[in-house]
Amino acid sequence: MKLSHSFYSRPTLTVAKDILGKIIVRKFGTHTLAGKIVEVEAYRQNDPASHSFRGMTGRNKIMFNQSGMLYVYFTYGMHFCANIVTAEEGIGEAVLIRAIEPIDGINIMMKNRNVDEKLTSAKKHDLTNGPAKFCQAFYITRPENGIDLCGNEIFLMDGEKIPSHAIGVSSRIGISVGVEKKWRFYIKGNEWVSKSPTKHKR
DNA sequence: TGGACGATCCCCT
DNA sequence: GGGGATCGTCCAT
Numbered sequence: 001m002k003l004s005h006s007f008y009s010r011p012t013l014t015v016a017k018d019i020l021g022k023i024i025v026r027k028f029g030t031h032t033l034a035g036k037i038v039e040v041e042a043y044r045q046n047d048p049a050s051h052s053f054r055g056m057t058g059r060n061k062i063m064f065n066q067s068g069m070l071y072v073y074f075t076y077g078m079h080f081c082a083n084i085v086t087a088e089e090g091i092g093e094a095v096l097i098r099a100i101e102p103i104d105g106i107n108i109m110m111k112n113r114n115v116d117e118k119l120t121s122a123k124k125h126d127l128t129n130g131p132a133k134f135c136q137a138f139y140i141t142r143p144e145n146g147i148d149l150c151g152n153e154i155f156l157m158d159g160e161k162i163p164s165h166a167i168g169v170s171s172r173i174g175i176s177v178g179v180e181k182k183w184r185f186y187i188k189g190n191e192w193v194s195k196s197p198t199k200h201k202r
Numbered sequence: 203t204g205g206a207c208g209a210t211c212c213c214c215t
Numbered sequence: 216g217g218g219g220a221t222c223g224t225c226c227a228t
Contacts, residue, residue: 041209049209059224077221097207110211132210174209 003156008067010094012086015067016042017167017185019084019095023103023157026138031108033138035100035128036159039186039193041172043083044093051179053093058179062146071152072135072145079132082140084149084156098173098184099129101192102137109137129194134190162187 003022018039026033043050043063051073052188059084060124062071063085071083071094077111083094098161109127113136120127135141140154149155167189171179173195186193 043209051209054225058226074211074223075208077208077223081209081211098209126212130210172209176208185207 001158002150003158005068005150007156008084009088010086010130012042012044012095013183015086016040016083016095016183017162017164019097019156020161020167020185020187021159023159024097024100024138024154025157026105026140026154027152028139031105032106033108034103034157035134035138036096036103037099038101038190039099039129039184041096041098042093042183043096044183045087045091047181049175049179049181050092050094050173052094056092060092061169062092063094065146068149070140070144070147072140072142074142075132080135080141081131081191082135082138083190096131097134098131099186099192099194100134101190102128112139113137116122120154125131125192129192131194168193 019040022037023034024037045052052063056064062069065085066089067086069085071078071085073082083096085094087093128137147154166188168186169182170184172184
């Protein structure tokens with residue numbers, strides 16, 4: 001069953017943990033892609049690592065919309081990352097999707113990622129074990145910024161309930177401030193989880 | 203108007 | 216484990 005607005009309009013950290021195990025579905029053209037969300041990070045207001053920290057700008061304004069929207073941003077000159085907007089309108093908070101376990105449309109994902117079938121079997125988890133890899137596999141780019149996840153193009157479905165003892169918690173990856181906040185959540189032992197936050201730039 | 207810097211990935215050693 | 220690719224965004228002149 002498709003998740004409705006009430007799922008997203010709860011505290012950001014609650015939504016982040018609850019998103020683990022849910023199924024994200026992406027329809028474009030005649031294709032349907034689906035995957036289980038296995039790793040996320042929460043970004044909050046008054047959080048120096050968040051795009052919303054210094055207030056609303058042209059880039060981050062979707063974060064301040066009502067919850068249940070998709071916030072897509074472009075980074076490092078070549079990558080897109082996708083977030084699920086949480087909290088009430090006027091508050092800039094979101095949950096970054098860092099990794100999924102492919103379920104449906106794997107051939108399409110491989111095509112989107114420009115990976116060879118044989119290479120993928122050797123390192124198959126490289127297909128979607130990172131925020132920009134997920135976006136490329138699911139063909140999520142600039143036009144998908146601001147999409148309503150209660151619509152029919154991209155949405156979440158009920159999946160398995162992940163008990164709290166099976167949820168791993170750590171610092172967020174790739175940030176230089178806010179490292180002390182343990183706002184990365186992942187399904188323990190899942191092979192599609194990206195990596196450990198052992199190194200930090202700068 | 204320009205410069206510094208990324209919520210990353212991939213290839214090289 | 217390290218560094219280069221590559222450009223949009225933001226803030227300081």
